[in-house]
Every structure is written in structure tokens, then in C-alpha cells.
Amino acid sequence: MSLSRDLEVEAALPAESAVRAESQRPASVGCFWPDGDGRRGAWSTFSPDYGRCCTRGFGLLGYQVTGVFMKNWDSLDEHGVCTADKDCEDAYRVCQILDIPFHKVSYIKEYWNDVFSDFLNEYEKGRTPNPDIVCNKHIKFSCFFHYAVDNLGADAIATGHYARTSLEDEEVFQQKHIKRPEGLFRNRFEVRNAVKLLQAADSFKDQTFFLSQVSQDALRRTIFPLGGLTKEFVKKIAAENRLHHVLQKKESMGMCFIGKRNFEHFLLQYLQPRPGHFISIEDNKVLGTHKGWFLYTLGQRANIGGLREPWYVVEKDGVKGNVFVAPRRDHPALYRDLLRTSRVHWITEEPPAALVRDKMMECHFRFRHQMALVSCCAQSPGWCSFFPGAPRPEVDQARPVPPPRAPLFYPVPCVLTLNQDGTVWVTAVQAVHALTTGQFAVFYKGDECLGSGKILRLGPSAYTLQKGQHRGGVAIENPSDGPEDGPGLRPLP
Secondary structure, three states: OOOOOOOOOOEEEEOOOOOOOOOOOOOEEEEEEEOOOOOOOOOOOOOOOOHHHHHHHHOOOOOEEEEEEEEOOOOOOOOOOOHHHHHHHHHHHHHHHHOOOEEEEEOHHHHHHHHHHHHHHHHHOOOOOOHHHHHHHHHHHHHHHHHHHHOOOEEEEEOOOOEEEOOOHHHHOOOOOOOOOOOOOOOOOOOOOOOOEEEOOOOOOOOHHHHOOOOHHHHOOEEOOOOOOOHHHHHHHHHHOOOHHHHOOOOOOOOOOOOOOOHHHHHOOOOOOEOEEEEEOOOOOEEEEEOEHHHOOOOOEEOOOOOOOOEEEEEEEOOOOEEEEEOOOOOHHHEEEEEEEOOOEEOOOOOOHHHHHHOOEEEEEEOOOOOOOEEEEEOOOOOOOOOOOOOOOOOOOOOOOOOOOHHHHOOOOEEEEEOOOOOEEEEEEEEEEOOOOOOEEEEEEOOEEEEEEEEEEEOOEHHHHHOOOOOOOOOOOOOOOOHHHOOOOOOOO
């Protein structure tokens, strides 16, 4: 999960209707320090001895807190040291300082099967996966959630994400398990009160992007104590509660199972090399060779031996194994305005009512954390000359190429179209830089995170449109992708 190494806690609360300090029996909270996400650390949610500031800040007054350390990866780092042992020790020290119980759980097998295997499969298909989102979905808000509920007798969990929900803390303890519907969409006449996922008060630290695949059942029983706080205030509370050893930890921005190792070398330990060529997108000149087209993502700088000027990956051919490159980071071959996702996971378990009713809905999306939101508008299916069934972009195909980085930081109007199979087309009015398959398109309406879908297919680049042609045979995806990609998602012949 992509969390900064802020003071994190996941918490579990035992089943009991009483939730306030004056109740007959206070609810308890289990704090969990993740090991397998590359963003580790701990902070306090409640302490009987030092907790006046903490309980005010985290809203856990009267709850019994239990610390839980979660280990997801079982290997040594690049220096031959098991960092999980040190992290576990740090978490245990926090629990000692706060005088709360401590537990340790291992999800190494589950992480390998549900997160790391998916990570390798996606790269093998030529995509760029986001294991952080997948880890939250399958490990932290599934494995840990059920451990807290079933083994600790919890009413709810509390995590250290910078996010909020539409429920007050006391409302969380009143939630009951709701069976997920079997159909694609829920019965629209069913009376229910879905829990919304909301952005944090600290917009820079907001982590709803990484929570966009969390289930409704887990979300309605989760508390986010940091949702209304800033990082600096959290650090202040940690310092006041003598958690200095945690504050001294440096932030980690990488993936836990890679560490500081060379990414290419790491990936080739698990995937067979597939040598190919670097080819100029402009004149089809062969510029060099590589060990595998799946090792590169769009927008990445290509390390081509013998060339002094930087070249950037703009397209990948999964059939021939070639990687197409361009000489500038702002090259028009890196700008696209059309993508299609997998079946969208809506946080409320169904598409927004306005989208279903009106076939048009204004919203925003991002496909990178801390990326500026891209404005979009949802409408009924239209037409596209490149992809049957895709909406027709209401833009001039001969539009000028946008300036460098502009699409990343300036809201770009777009069209989002809901398909019958639950997938969506997203068409930006202004082309977006370095859209990438395998990443998640996360949708927002105001401060509400609506959900997300994995990007499975990209439209033609601005460079292709300017040249008035479609590069037949150039595949953004592996043409042997399985049926989970949905209809019409394979490259055109």
C-alpha cells in the first residue's frame, strides 16, 4: 500500500454495542503496523496514560486499543537484513509505551498469491501494476479485516490512512455485515445507506486513491483517525507521546519487496527475458536493444547505450517485443485522450445514480497518486473510428499538442461512458500525459472517491492522430490477454 512512513495504525474493535467512554464496556481498538507495503511506522491512537491529546486528535476516546503487526513479505533486503524484524520491534515498543496489547500476524502466503503474483502477471502482459491498491483490497481490508472481526471479536478496524468516510465513529460500531449482491448492480429499489469514501483534510497526504478498491463491507466498519489531521499535527502528537524512534524513520516511497535493488534485475529473477529493439517512433530507426518490453512503462526514460540525449518510452509492441521511443518527454506520442478500464469497482457497489439516470455526469479522475484531478463528464455510448463501441471525442483531432506536463496539473474536461459489462470509456477533451495500462483510473465527485477501474486499453496518441493514421500492430497490451479484459479490449489487427 502506498503510504508515507507516517505513524500508521490499523485497529480492531471487539463486538459490543457500547462505544463511548461512559459505556458499560468500552470498545477496543487493534492497531496494525503493515510490513509489506514499503511505508512502515506507527503512531498512537489511544493511551490511558498519555492519551488526552491522542484521543482528542484520533477520536478514539474510550476504546481499548490492541496493536497488531502484519508481516507480508519474507525475505532479506539488498543488504541481507530482514527489515520486518526491526519494524516489528518498533511496533512493539510503541505498544509498550502506550500500554496496549500487541499481536503479530503473517499474510506472506496471501500476499504472494493475491498481490505479488498479480504484480508479475501484469508485468508479463506489458502493463504497469499498482500493488498498493491490490494490497489494500486483498490483504489489509480483507485478510486483516476478517482477522480483526473473527479472531479479535471486532466491531470495526481503524487504520492510519489519510482518508475519511461519511460515517461518524459511533455510527461505525452500529454497522452489521451486509452480504454483497450477486448481480452486476444492486436493486435500485432497495433501501440502504451506502458508506462514502471521502478525501482527507490534508489534500497532499490524501490516500483515497489507494483505497478505491476497498469493499463496502470493510469500509463501513473502518475508522480513519488521521482523516481530519495534517501530517505535521500527527508528528506533534507522536512526539508528545514519546514515539521518537518512529519519527526518526525515513519515509519510504518504494515497494517493500524490491527495496533499493535494481528493478530490472529484480523482475528478471521471476520473468524470462524477451529481448527486443528500441525503435524511434518518428522514423522506425533501431536505436538499441533491451531485455524485455515488459520492463518499461510509458513515459519512462529508456536507457539506450551510446545515445547522449534522453529518449522516452511512448508505445510497446507486445507481438514483436519492440519498445517505441521518442526524443522528448513532451513528445505528442505520449499524449492520449482515450482509455478503457476493466469493470469498475464502485465504492457504493453501483454506478452513481446520475450516471445511470442521465447517461451523463461530471466528475474527475486521476491515475497516479498526488496527480491533479482531471475533470470529466459521463455520457451515453457514442462512436469512435478507432475502437468500435468507444465514445466519439468531442475535440478536434488536429488539436495542438499541449505543453509539457500541463495535463498533469491542469483539470482537463473528459467524457466517461458506462458500458453494459461494467467497464467504462474515459475520453479527455485535452490529451493526458503518459496514460498507462495496468494503473487504476480513480474517479471523484467533489471530495468523494467513487471507485476505480484498471486501465486495460489506450486510444491512439496525439502523434498518431496528427499523422492521420492508426498504428496497426502496435500493442499497448499483450494480445494473448485473458477473457477478464472484457470484449473489444485486444489490439486491432
